[in-house]
Amino acid sequence: MELTSWGQYPRANSELFSPSNQLSLTNALIEQTEASSIARGLGRSYGDSALANKVIRSNQFTHFIDFDVEKGILTCGSGVSLADILATFVPKGWFVQVTPGTKFVTVGGAIASDVHGKNHHLDGCFSQHVLGFKMALASGEVVHCSRQSHPELFFATCGGMGLTGVIVEVELQLLPISSSYINQTTIKAENLEQALTLFEQHYDTTYSVAWIDCLATGDSLGRSLLMFGEHDSDGALEAGSEGKLAVPFNMPSFLLNKYSIQAFNSLYYARVRESESQQYIHYEPFFYPLDGIHNWNRMYGKNGFTQYQFAIPKENGLAGMTEILTRISDSKRGSFLAVLKAFGQANDNYLSFPIEGYTLALDFKLEPGLFELLEELDQIVLAYGGRLYLTKDARMSEQTFKQSYPLWTEFDRVRKEYGADKLFNSHQSKRLGL
Numbered sequence: 426m427e428l429t430s431w432g433q434y435p436r437a438n439s440e441l442f443s444p445s446n447q448l449s450l451t452n453a454l455i456e457q458t459e460a461s462s463i464a465r466g467l468g469r470s471y472g473d474s475a476l477a478n479k480v481i482r483s484n485q486f487t488h489f490i491d492f493d494v495e496k497g498i499l500t501c502g503s504g505v506s507l508a509d510i511l512a513t514f515v516p517k518g519w520f521v522q523v524t525p526g527t528k529f530v531t532v533g534g535a536i537a538s539d540v541h542g543k544n545h546h547l548d549g550c551f552s553q554h555v556l557g558f559k560m561a562l563a564s565g566e567v568v569h570c571s572r573q574s575h576p577e578l579f580f581a582t583c584g585g586m587g588l589t590g591v592i593v594e595v596e597l598q599l600l601p602i603s604s605s606y607i608n609q610t611t612i613k614a615e616n617l618e619q620a621l622t623l624f625e626q627h628y629d630t631t632y633s634v635a636w637i638d639c640l641a642t643g644d645s646l647g648r649s650l651l652m653f654g655e656h657d658s659d660g661a662l663e664a665g666s667e668g669k670l671a672v673p674f675n676m677p678s679f680l681l682n683k684y685s686i687q688a689f690n691s692l693y694y695a696r697v698r699e700s701e702s703q704q705y706i707h708y709e710p711f712f713y714p715l716d717g718i719h720n721w722n723r724m725y726g727k728n729g730f731t732q733y734q735f736a737i738p739k740e741n742g743l744a745g746m747t748e749i750l751t752r753i754s755d756s757k758r759g760s761f762l763a764v765l766k767a768f769g770q771a772n773d774n775y776l777s778f779p780i781e782g783y784t785l786a787l788d789f790k791l792e793p794g795l796f797e798l799l800e801e802l803d804q805i806v807l808a809y810g811g812r813l814y815l816t817k818d819a820r821m822s823e824q825t826f827k828q829s830y831p832l833w834t835e836f837d838r839v840r841k842e843y844g845a846d847k848l849f850n851s852h853q854s855k856r857l858g859l
Contacts, residue, residue, distance in 0.1 A: 428480060431722050432471040433675075433729030434791055434819055437852060443482040447567065447593050450481070454591070454848070455565035463851040464591045466531030467506060470538065471732045472819030473852035474586045483533050486593055489513070497599040498556065503533030503592040510599075511708075515664045519599040520656070520708070522554035526764070528665075528713050533592040538816040539584035539777040541784075543632040543654070543712070546769040550777055552583035559594040563848040567593065581839040584777035586815050588836075588854055589845045604660030607632070607711045609704040610653045613697055617647025617746055621783065624767045627653050632711070634766050638690040639750060639787060640683070640759040647750050649765065650697055654711055665709035668717030678726030681790050686759035715762075725790040731819045733799055734786035736768060737811040742783045745809035749802055753787070756798050760787040775836035778814045786817065796820055815853070823858040833859070 429436045444450035461478040468475065486502030487509070493499075497519050499510065507521055508528040514520070525540040535551045536558065548554075557571035560582060570579040582589045610630075614620035620635055627633055632654040641648045715721050722730070737745040746765075753759070764786045768779040778784075789795055803825050806813065812829035813821050827833055837859060840846045850859075 428468075428476055429729070430471050430473065430475065430819070431469050432731050432819060433722060433725070433727070434731060435473055435476070435852070437473070437476040439477060439480045441480050441482060443484055445485055447561070450591060450593065451561050451565040451567060453481075454561055454563060457848060460847055461850045461855075462848055464533065464537070464587045466504065466534035467529050469527055469530050469534070471817045473856070474815060474818070474854075476852045477850060481591055483531055483591075486533070490594065497601055499597045499599055501532060501595055501597070503558070503595055504531050505595075506531050507535065512664045514599060515602070515605050515708075516662050518602055518662055520602045522598060522600045523548055523551045524712055526713065527716055529716065532595045532597060536583055536592060536595065537585060537587045539772075539774055540816070541766075541768070541779050543634045543766060545779055546628060546633070546767045547631060549769060550583075550772055550774075550779060552774060552777070553772060554598045555583070556596040556598060558582075558592050558596065560590040560592050562590045563844040577839050578843060580774045581776075581836050583772075584774040584815075585836065586776065586851065586853065588849050588851070588859060589840060589843065590849065602656050602662070604657035605663045605708050606657040606660045607654040607706055607708055608657050609706055609711060610701065611697055611704065612651045612653070612701045613694075613699075614647075614649040614651055616645055617649070617750065618743060620647060620649040620651060620765065621743055621746075623651050624783075627651075628767070631655050634764060636693070637750070637763040637765050637785070638694050639753050639763040640687050640690055640757070642754050646747065646754065648694060650694060652711070657705070663707070665707065665713075668719060670717060671719035672721055672723040675723045675727040676725070678728060678790055678792070681725060681761075683757040683759060686761060689761060690759065725788070728791045730788050730790045731795075731799075732762075732786055732788050732817040733802065734784060734814040734817040735802070735806045735811050736778060736780050736784040736814070737782050737806065737809050738780055739782040741809040741811075745805065745811065746783060746785060748805050748809075749785070752798075752801060752805065758789055758795065758798060760789060762786070762788045775832040775839070776815065776830055778812065778816070780812065782811075784814075786814075818853065821857065823856065826857045
């Protein structure tokens with residue numbers, strides 16, 4: 426059947442396999458002769474990392490297996506979503522330690538992408554709160570991986586985009602909370618330099634993120650709304666509700682143009698009138714503002730869109746971001762969703778994306794000339810010592826990948842040691858020369 430990603434680009438014909446249990450999975454791996462298979466969760470990666478000739482679904486590994494109520498340690502199947510965890514454990518006083526901008530991702534996918542959130546500067550990536558996991562190898566053997574057991578395989582799998590095996594079970598440390606509400610502070614920044622200064626001034630705040638007007642120019646280049654948040658210490662423990670809004674079909678792509686995006690950005694920035702304001706909000710709109718709109722990816726039209734997310738080291742943050750925002754503004758290819766975050770130190774995983782500095786994520790509808798612009802941005806990112814996020818990538822070149830991920834050779838060595846290169850290959854991995 427035809428599969429695609431959240432960006433609705435690219436599309437590929439794939440054979441779907443849904444193992445009924447762990448034994449069904451391992452038997453299939455033993456018998457498998459196709460050298461292009463990949464595991465897939467809820468399909469929220471943006472490019473071709475979960476596309477292959479054969480796709481192995483995790484929809485049968487969706488059970489809670491054990492929970493230590495004293496320590497907050499959850500053992501669950503790899504197909505359990507963050508939405509499942511939050512719905513069950515927020516009322517009990519537990520939250521996920523690290524969450525991306527959507528709760529509709531599986532824990533297996535969160536490990537494969539080594540997702541990050543608004544608290545990376547203090548708490549790192551998702552994998553840093555994973556105690557261990559069980560994974561089916563290409564041989565059909567199931568092994569337990571942790572920092573103590575098969576550590577190289579652990580470091581290769583976290584951020585490894587599913588290219589080492591199929592995760593079936595995960596042991597995860599949750600975060601104790603006293604309320605499902607967030608104390609949020611919103612601060613307006615007049616330009617990029619002020620925004621980066623505010624990130625540094627509020628470095629000790631647990632959660633921080635900024636929306637950027639990527640079409641602003643001159644003295645207003647990079648003007649932003651920064652949101653800082655902390656879990657409230659006393660309040661109701663209420664899980665979120667399903668959003669009622671939905672985009673029913675692919676919207677006409679001409680509705681998204683430089684004029685509509687510029688108008689939206691201007692209104693969005695102007696809606697916050699005070700230079701600093703306080704809000705008390707549920708965790709849903711703070712962490713997952715777009716999850717309340719089902720199928721929001723259809724807003725970009727039938728041709729789809731791509732998200733361009735990069736990270737630049739802290740010492741080059743202002744210069745690099747300024748050059749990139751200037752180039753985007755000059756191109757008039759703005760983005761509704763331009764999200765800036767601060768990153769803390771990198772971890773030990775071979776292909777994990779974050780490096781100490783800043784990351785910017787932008788959505789662009791697919792149209793003629795876009796990839797040429799993104800290739801220009803690639804060169805700027807590389808010149809400042811940065812890299813692109815594999816989970817959002819749909820078109821990065823092999824040269825760009827290998828130049829910006831120096832530990833790819835170690836990752837490749839571990840893959841070959843466990844025979845993963847003979848079986849687990851996505852369309853992305855082939856494009857990147859893995």
